[in-house]
Amino acid sequence: MTVINLFRIGGSCYFKHYFGSRELFxxxxxxxxxxxxxxxxxxxxxxxxxxxxxxYGFEVNLVEEDEISEYTVIVDKFKKHGDLLRNAVDVVELGDEKALVMKDKVAKEEALERGRKPDEEWLERL
Structure with a gap:
């Protein structure tokens, strides 16, 4: 069963998913x-x-704001990372870095190869 994470950010929930058919989309x-x-x-x-x-057979996981850091990777905004954005639900900039909130933990692990986990400064912002 495919899991779709819905991220509660502010007064809305966000998710990314590629639906395999036009009818479903x-x-x-x-x-x-x-x-x-x-x-x-x-x-x-x-x-x-x-x-x-x-x-439609999807499992839904609601990610609360205090859990978002578990899906977040920090990258240098001046290094190539466009391909990572494909799996990012949200992006926050701070100085020379970007926080990418990834759509799931698999995408986060892949992105960690080119970034890092949020530090205290980022945790306060997320």
Missing amino acids: DEFRAYYDSLEYRFEVGEGELEDVIGKLRS
Whole structure:
């Protein structure tokens, strides 16, 4: 079963997933942000979206704000990292670094080969 992580950030939840069919994508198109390449779900619609994802056979994991650091990798913003953005749900910049909130822990482990875990300064920001 495929797990989709929904990240609670502010008043919305975000997720990234490639749906294998147009029909399935169309079910969630209203939530798709084509500029950020991610889905954004407001709190009021969250229960319905989770139910719909589960009805299509997805397991849903809600990641609360205090858990986001477990999915985050810090990279140098001046080094190539465009390919990592494909699996990043959110990006935060601080100085010469970027925090990439990865869509799952597998993507985080892959990104750690080119970055590091958040330190105290980053943990306060996330």
